[in-house]
Amino acid sequence: MANISGFNPELLVSYKFPEKTFTYSERDAVIYALGVGACGRDAADDDELRYVYHENGLQFIQVLPTFSALFSFEVRPTGELDLPGLQYDPSLMLHGQQYIELYKPFPSSASIRNESCIAGLHDKGKAAIIEIETKSYNSESGELLCMNRMTTYFRGAGGFSNSYQPFSYSNNPTNKASAVKIPKSRPFAVYEDCTQPSQALLYSLSGDHNPLHLDPKIAKVAGFSRPILHGLCTLGFAVRAIIKCICRGDPNMVKSILGRFLLHVYPGETLITEMWLQGLRVIYQVKVKERNRSVLSGYVDLHRLASSL
Numbered sequence: 528m529a530n531i532s533g534f535n536p537e538l539l540v541s542y543k544f545p546e547k548t549f550t551y552s553e554r555d556a557v558i559y560a561l562g563v564g565a566c567g568r569d570a571a572d573d574d575e576l577r578y579v580y581h582e583n584g585l586q587f588i589q590v591l592p593t594f595s596a597l598f599s600f601e602v603r604p605t606g607e608l609d610l611p612g613l614q615y616d617p618s619l620m621l622h623g624q625q626y627i628e629l630y631k632p633f634p635s636s637a638s639i640r641n642e643s644c645i646a647g648l649h650d651k652g653k654a655a656i657i658e659i660e661t662k663s664y665n666s667e668s669g670e671l672l673c674m675n676r677m678t679t680y681f682r683g684a685g686g687f688s689n690s691y692q693p694f695s696y697s698n699n700p701t702n703k704a705s706a707v708k709i710p711k712s713r714p715f716a717v718y719e720d721c722t723q724p725s726q727a728l729l730y731s732l733s734g735d736h737n738p739l740h741l742d743p744k745i746a747k748v749a750g751f752s753r754p755i756l757h758g759l760c761t762l763g764f765a766v767r768a769i770i771k772c773i774c775r776g777d778p779n780m781v782k783s784i785l786g787r788f789l790l791h792v793y794p795g796e797t798l799i800t801e802m803w804l805q806g807l808r809v810i811y812q813v814k815v816k817e818r819n820r821s822v823l824s825g826y827v828d829l830h831r832l833a834s835s836l
């Protein structure tokens with residue numbers, strides 16, 4: 528069932544991903560941390576030096592939990608998804624959502640073995656949504672380290688269903704994640720951070736060279752006044768803020784993360800992360816200060832609360 532938007536749903540959902548490996552060094556983890564703004568407010572920040580420097584002679588640098596979203600990056604260097612049954616205009620693809628479960632702290636360098644599958648495919652009429660789920664194992668020990676579910680939103684690519692029933696496939700219906708409800712109460716904590724005008728250029732060094740984030744001409748074709756920030760970069764800023772304000776700097780307290788990208792961010796804008804504590808769940812929302820608009824919302828589940836809270 529091929530169609531005008533170039534989606535072949537049967538081919539897509541039956542696709543068996545080959546196993547892939549991803550290798551990272553400590554340097555990659557540091558470049559990522561700098562790309563999501565670590566130590567951007569204060570180069571001597573005690574909570575964040577651990578991501579970029581062997582603080583106090585420590586042997587290892589610590590790896591941010593959101594770094595794991597890169598393990599499973601099933602895209603070409605240009606940021607395009609390359610799957611059978613999927614033809615689309617790359618300038619119209621946006622990152623919609625990211626869900627991460629963390630099972631073990633990450634080594635500061637490792638070889639990762641990835642097992643991926645299509646977890647969902649949905650025809651929304653005006654858009655198509657694809658979810659890719661990846662389980663990542665430490666190649667050496669065989670331990671399962673994390674699971675990522677990446678949701679991509681293809682503007683204008685819906686309408687591939689050929690019946691009155693919109694096509695909607697999910698191989699794990701219990702994992703349906705949608706936008707979270709933001710409490711009306713005052714946030715428990717608020718953290719303000721500035722992205723740099725060069726933020727997307729810096730973040731792209733971690734592997735996503737999608738021109739939507741780098742090339743003003745491509746950004747214009749996609750309908751933006753200038754290149755926009757990578758969604759995963761904004762998510763990295765938000766989770767760093769939560770680790771700082773709620774986990775007292777300990778990234779290993781994070782158990783799972785959901786982020787839904789609500790609106791694009793322009794590099795150079797100021798991000799305000801608001802956090803509400805509900806038991807072991809931190810509900811959060813990120814707003815762009817200059818436009819007073821919500822750009823990301825979701826939750827972070829914790830293993831435990833910091834004793835000093």
Ligand SMILES: CCCCCCC[C@@H](O)CC(=O)SCCNC(=O)CCNC(=O)[C@H](O)C(C)(C)COP(=O)(O)OP(=O)(O)OC[C@H]1O[C@@H](n2cnc3c(N)ncnc32)[C@H](O)[C@@H]1OP(=O)(O)O
Pocket residue numbers: 599600601602606608620621622623624651654656659677678679680682705735737755756757758759787788789790791792
């Ligand atoms: C392996 C994977 C590789 C991934 C590669 C990623 C490469 C990267 O380089 C790309 C990026 O980083 S892009 C930058 C980050 N993302 C963004 O800026 C997107 C921001 N969000 C938006 O613009 C809109 O929410 C928008 C446009 C997303 C949706 O807005 P609307 O069109 O107004 O949608 P709406 O009418 O509200 O809803 C329609 C249906 O879609 C569902 N939905 C909405 N937003 C969603 C989102 N963000 N994620 C998932 N689903 C979403 C709605 O629930 C609705 O479905 P239903 O009708 O069933 O409720």
